[in-house]
Amino acid sequence: MTLFMILLCMTGQSSNDEDISYSHRFRLGFCLTTSIPSMQMEKEFADLNSEAGIGFKFGTFAFGTSIEILGDLSERLRIRSSVGVAEFKGKYRRTLINLDDRAISVETQAYFLLNRGRDLSFSVGAGPIYTWVRRNVNSIFTSQSGSGSGFGLVTSMRLDQEWPWKIGSISLFITLEGGYKLNNVKLDNVEADGFEVDFSGPFFKIGSHIGL
Amino acid sequence: MRILLIVLSGLLLLIGSCGGFGSSLPFIRVTGEFSFDYALLEDGIVDVIVLNSYMRDVRILISGESQTSGSHTSSWNLRDENGARVPDGLYYIRIILNSDIIDTRMYEVHK
Numbered sequence: 001m002t003l004f005m006i007l008l009c010m011t012g013q014s015s016n017d018e019d020i021s022y023s024h025r026f027r028l029g030f031c032l033t034t035s036i037p038s039m040q041m042e043k044e045f046a047d048l049n050s051e052a053g054i055g056f057k058f059g060t061f062a063f064g065t066s067i068e069i070l071g072d073l074s075e076r077l078r079i080r081s082s083v084g085v086a087e088f089k090g091k092y093r094r095t096l097i098n099l100d101d102r103a104i105s106v107e108t109q110a111y112f113l114l115n116r117g118r119d120l121s122f123s124v125g126a127g128p129i130y131t132w133v134r135r136n137v138n139s140i141f142t143s144q145s146g147s148g149s150g151f152g153l154v155t156s157m158r159l160d161q162e163w164p165w166k167i168g169s170i171s172l173f174i175t176l177e178g179g180y181k182l183n184n185v186k187l188d189n190v191e192a193d194g195f196e197v198d199f200s201g202p203f204f205k206i207g208s209h210i211g212l
Numbered sequence: 213m214r215i216l217l218i219v220l221s222g223l224l225l226l227i228g229s230c231g232g233f234g235s236s237l238p239f240i241r242v243t244g245e246f247s248f249d250y251a252l253l254e255d256g257i258v259d260v261i262v263l264n265s266y267m268r269d270v271r272i273l274i275s276g277e278s279q280t281s282g283s284h285t286s287s288w289n290l291r292d293e294n295g296a297r298v299p300d301g302l303y304y305i306r307i308i309l310n311s312d313i314i315d316t317r318m319y320e321v322h323k
């Protein structure tokens with residue numbers, strides 16, 4: 001949050017309609033994301049293993065990547081569409097028991113640019129997310145898998161570089177984004193009986209985009 | 213040579229009495245029906261439930277049965293409540309006495 005506010009103070013200049021021409025109306029980018037997912041039922045699964053005398057090591061963070069496209073509909077309105085993957089892991093003694101939760105998500109988000117300067121812009125946004133989830137529990141001789149999909153919601157604050165770095169003819173922009181996802185998916189397989197893989201939680205993203 | 217064979221046999225017997233080479237594993241591997249023992253420190257109402265790795269009840273082996281303190285034996289034929297063989301995977305047998313979980317065992321079921 002402090003980083004956002006410091007960078008926001010650097011955007012002193014107010015924008016006008018002519019200024020939008022240099023910031024590229026469309027951008028294509030690649031992002032790295034880290035999040036702290038809720039995973040409430042996975043925590044209960046870890047407790048069950050503890051009951052059985054097994055110390056199941058759980059990760060705290062989920063890590064992911066995404067490809068996104070940004071488009072400016074107006075001076076103050078920006079939209080984003082992206083496809084991303086995320087992964088969350090748990091394990092006991094490296095290979096004896098492994099838990100692997102994976103998600104593929106498609107997101108669309110609309111942002112309102114609260115502050116748009118020559119160098120940086122600050123925006124807030126929200127939008128729907130659709131996620132496909134797969135849960136794998138692997139032991140030495142067995143592998144159990146379950147899958148499901150569902151809708152969720154993402155809200156965030158975003159800091160975008162507006163004056164690009166030039167690498168030859170390529171315009172490069174950097175992005176920072178932080179927010180919260182509501183992203184809880186029930187597994188469909190019969191054995192799961194409504195087991196939920198919950199990727200909901202705060203996230204932080206850093207990305208680089210090229211101007212189109 | 214004969215002495216070496218005797219020593220090796222003794223070692224194998226010792227390992228076998230400890231539960232085999234798999235004794236260091238956190239779970240017991242099973243491929244068919246098996247029995248297991250459990251001990252009760254006091255008299256009470258006992259439930260023995262099999263759960264899968266989604267923490268869902270797969271089979272209720274004992275439900276609300278009054279048992280005395282001491283050693284008891286139960287068994288599971290790797291079938292669910294509908295009589296179907298359960299899929300391969302990790303399963304947990306939970307022993308409950310008077311609504312308190314007193315023991316949980318982990319099994320790796322495979323063909």
